[in-house]
């Protein structure tokens with residue numbers, strides 16, 4: 001199919017959209033944006049590849065990211081999480097039957113969240129889902145679930161924000177059938193994994209298959225049945241369809257009027273990669289659960305180890321939420337104190353220290369106004385499609401699943417209609433709506 005399609009954004013959303021379009025036979029695809037601006041960064045330290053932004057794969061990625069990693073000839077490296085969690089005094093907790101049972105109990109909790117997720121699309125539920133996840137559970141007498149939700153397999157609190165900040169709408173969107181079916185169905189490994197060569201390698205391999213241009217796009221507007229893109233230098237570029245896969249507050253588009261200043265919330269996260277001469281006081285990964293429970297910012301919430309470098313030092317990565325106004329110097333002092341005093345980890349060399357805008361999400365007022373549903377109903381209207389962490393969920397698997405759904409629709413609209421194509425569309429639509437594809 002020779003329709004000219006523009007993708008705005010060269011992050012996981014834009015690149016997985018491009019892959020999905022290619023799979024459906026669209027070859028005239030141009031990607032705009034800088035891959036180096038995406039939230040993916042792999043550092044090479046003394047021969048070790050270490051992801052300092054998007055990094056972990058968990059069992060929910062079985063149908064999306066993991067097959068992609070294998071297809072690109074890269075390897076998945078399993079981190080045996082249950083054995084690696086440490087207790088509050090940083091003693092490794094041994095893997096035992098009771099922990100495995102606990103994980104399966106957590107999966108039952110997921111079932112509860114999944115039912116909630118199914119109800120998400122019902123308008124009259126909007127108000128309830130606009131409150132914070134913590135308030136949502138409290139109101140239903142389910143406060144105890146909050147802890148499991150925050151500390152459960154996959155370390156949701158670290159990845160998905162403190163539960164008193166994130167709306168129930170966003171927190172629940174993460175749950176889908178795949179999440180609880182996988183452990184029951186497969187040779188799945190409990191816990192999480194990384195891409196041995198790094199996330200960046202995966203996405204660089206995808207970029208090489210497409211036409212990419214590092215230009216930023218200012219606005220998108222329909223014009224005589226086509227779509228016009230205006231770049232930073234006011235050049236006009238004309239396409240047949242466009243997928244907006246960059247943060248929606250970074251661009252002008254016809255439905256932008258639906259947003260107001262308070263429509264979008266975000267968190268800020270820091271990522272800190274360092275070496276230390278000290279043997280890891282814990283195994284591969286540690287949740288400093290006290291800080292997560294007490295919702296502390298400007299503290300390392302998770303510390304992962306990356307092995308031993310050629311010079312004999314140990315590589316570590318620390319990540320946590322930060323307040324908006326703290327400077328790099330102030331935060332560095334705080335983290336160093338924490339690492340030395342509480343974890344016994346003096347820093348030998350700092351390799352990477354960066355802040356990220358993270359967890360872009362619809363605010364409580366936007367959820368109450370039904371903005372996510374409105375945007376969803378506008379998918380494909382005037383040949384403009386919306387993708388990215390804000391409209392799906394902010395993990396890479398959810399983003400890819402969302403792309404499969406919108407591109408199924410885009411494909412159906414652009415192919416000759418027949419009973420076969422209608423059936424094909426329906427099957428894909430149902431499976432991808434259930435997020436089983």
Ligand SMILES: Cc1cc2nc3c(=O)[nH]c(=O)nc-3n(C[C@H](O)[C@H](O)[C@H](O)COP(=O)(O)OP(=O)(O)OC[C@H]3O[C@@H](n4cnc5c(N)ncnc54)[C@H](O)[C@@H]3O)c2cc1C
Pocket residue numbers: 008009010011012013014032033034035036037038039040052053054055056057215216217218245246247250251269270271319356357358387388389390393394395396397399
């Ligand atoms: C520290 C950290 C750890 C994380 N860990 C994980 C993890 O373990 N697992 C996981 O699944 N996810 C993780 N994430 C989240 C994941 O990285 C993001 O959800 C994902 O990158 C979002 O993808 P995106 O394509 O929507 O946006 P981004 O990655 O932010 O990419 C946006 C793209 O849009 C482009 N752009 C912006 N404005 C314009 C414009 N006007 N015109 C053209 N292009 C534009 C940028 O150049 C960029 O290429 C992590 C994130 C961070 C920061």
